[in-house]
Amino acid sequence: MSIIDEKSIFIAMKQDGPFAVDDQILLEHPFSFQSRKWAKNFRQDKSTASKYRMVRDRIFDLLKIESFDEITDLLEDTERCEQLNPHAYSLLGNLFGVGGELPELKMHIREYMNTADAVITQLRSKVLAPYSSHIEISNEIEASKNPIELLLITFDNRYHKKIRFEAKRKLVLMGLAGSIDQRERETDIENKFSAFLNFLNQHVWSPQLKIGELEIAYLASHHAQSDFSCTEVQVLDAESVRNLPDLEENEKLTLIKRRLFQVNGKDIPVYVSVRKKDSAAKVLKLLRKNEKNPAVAVDDELGLMAVLDNENHVRRFVRHLTRAAVKAGSIMILEDVSDTLAGNLYGATAVGSSNQIQMLKFFARMGGMRVEFIIHTNQSYLNYRYQRGTSHDEYEVRRLFDSGVMEFLFPYEIYHLDMKQIRDKQILRFRKMIEQQG
Template identity: 55%
Template sequence: MSVLSPNSVFTSLQQEGPFAVTRVALTTGRFSSQTRLWVKRLQQDPNNRTKYRALRSQLFEFLGVENMEQIKSLVSDSTLREQRSQRALRLLGNMFGIDGNLNEIKSRVDEYARTADAVIHSLNSKILSPYTSYIESTNEIVVTNNPVELLLIMFNDAYHKKARFEARRKVILMTLAGTIDQRERETDVENKFSAFLAFLNGYVWSPNLKIGELDPVFLHSQHNLEDYFCTEVNVLTPQETISVTPVPGEKLTLLKRRSFTVGNKKIPIYVSIRKKPPEAKVLKLLRKNEKNPGVAVDDELGLMAVLDSFSDVKAFQQHLTRSASKANSLMVLEDISDTLFEHVQYRSRAIGSSDKTSMMKFFARLGGMRVEFIIHTNQTWLNYMYQEDVAHNEYEVKRMFDTGVIELLFPMDIFHLDHQKTRNEMIQLFRKQMRS
């Protein structure tokens, strides 16, 4: 289901619908022409009526009011706002299972606000970087972390329509950040990530390596000029690259590799290990049209590896299983897909992904953890970096636009962003950067 569909779980953020932020705040009186028009639109869908009643009940309870008139009074009374803010923090602390006093709860809620801002910043700094002037947030919203203050801005006609929308957006993103934080505490992600690193350093990598020791090499690759598919790749030492000057259709790509030992053979491997940051998890919830991180975010811990050949890939997979046994844990591989061979077509259900993608992907369950592994050969990784339709930067653009997340967060009538045009321009920009 699209995040923009009428039955989306994010209906309250949709600008095309009954909950749209209008030019004038909805506190103009129950019999005003604007209010009557809004009620008429709301009555068109019974599901929206039910959602509205639930949202109104939650909003009134959170603010400690019984009607819209009391919200207007709350906007003008700073002492009352402070009292309601402290009450709201206690409510949030109990809802998200935050232990501690009021200051500790406030600190955690401030983290949620920073995550909400980071969601917008992450898009602003990468896939929408040329459009910063279109989508940059209003200063007053960025510096406001108090959820009561943000909710009151939504009903304060002294604020522009854009600021009122951004206040609503920030509250919703903060709520998602709160559910993610709660999930991370329940599943003990921080300790599991540390345990995973300890497992790799203690049992997987070559024992004669120091922790963090890396060997730099360069991949000298040849690419098809039509779509930049990698046709040939050789591994060079830094000294060997001194005499190499890439021409169009060639790339020199630095890799800093570790190694693992199988028998007497030392096998080099490039590894990228990550714990998905909160803002990335929020974006995934939006893309999946889901508010429950336990359902949507199944790749909190991940490892991407690049090896010289398919035989090295198989050796690494076997080495992982043996290493887990040495660490006194069975390792079970789940949801395996393997398209490293060219004739095997990748079939992903993810919006924006390409059938041309080649990789081995699986989840490994070991030591109380479930870790996502993505394995590449040098050639498939270079395609993942540079090939048209396959490259990860291009995939990020497609999935954010094609799932409707960009339109949801930056609606046209507020941010004046032509979404289809912007999508195509960003794809072309990334393709140009990848070829340079």
């Protein structure tokens, strides 16, 4: 399901819908010619008509009006607009379950606005880096943290079409950020993340190491000419790397910082990356899933990726985790297990994912937490990083473009960017960066 097709739940953002941003807006006739023509189909599309009314009524409630005609007078009445602010902050605060006085409500809404900006900044920094100047947020919109101000900008002909679109986009992303914050408070995710880190430090990692102590190692690998898959990998220490000759074509040297865990008195090294998905990443996931409810779409708030030398060590690590959970006072239940380390096809369901990726993936439920685990061998990890068609950089491009998120956030008629063409260019760009770097 694409976020830009007829099943999109984000009707306010659709450029072929009743709230499309045109060159001019006539408040006496809130639809453009094209949108008014499209609106005639409401009788045949009851769902869209209902969604339109819901968005319209929400606008009216925030602005304390009964029709779009009243916005013209509102735009000219600065004092009245100022009086709307406490009303709007109170409504939005209650919507997201945020209590407190006006300053506290403003602080929370400002955080949601910052997350909305961070979504665009995140895309500018990597996936759309060569087009950063094309999609830069307008100064007027980036500076604004006031929902009433942004809402009125969308109806103000003094502002350019791009600015009016970005005001609307910021409000939509802000709403998603608010829902995510509410969900995080309900699930107590901050304390659970801290508890998970404490579980790892107290019960999983070797007691011979200090908390946070890491061993530097390198994966020296050779990759196939045909698809850049890893054909051979060797673990080297820092001293060995100093005397290593220059890398040849199709060779890579990858730094990993490894911890240790003990099994029967034997230390086994493991590279680990622990993460709590940030709010901007969660917003993008909601958009990719065409979903507004974080409880439905974001099931991987806490995650751990581990890389071990071989499949035997992988099995030992999983068993060590379950035993460590028991020591911590909770049984560990493994759910939604998928194991493709032996080479069988991965049951890819997410947009843009590859069925060729090799990994052990599961969710571990313990101590009131549910954590996503992705476990690799050295070889499968290097394929996850570098192999053509399965590398994470390529996946990140495919999932954002193929789900329609890029076109949703940066529609052609506003930004004049051909997203289908950019998609292919960016995949080639990341391939070049991967294969030409040592």
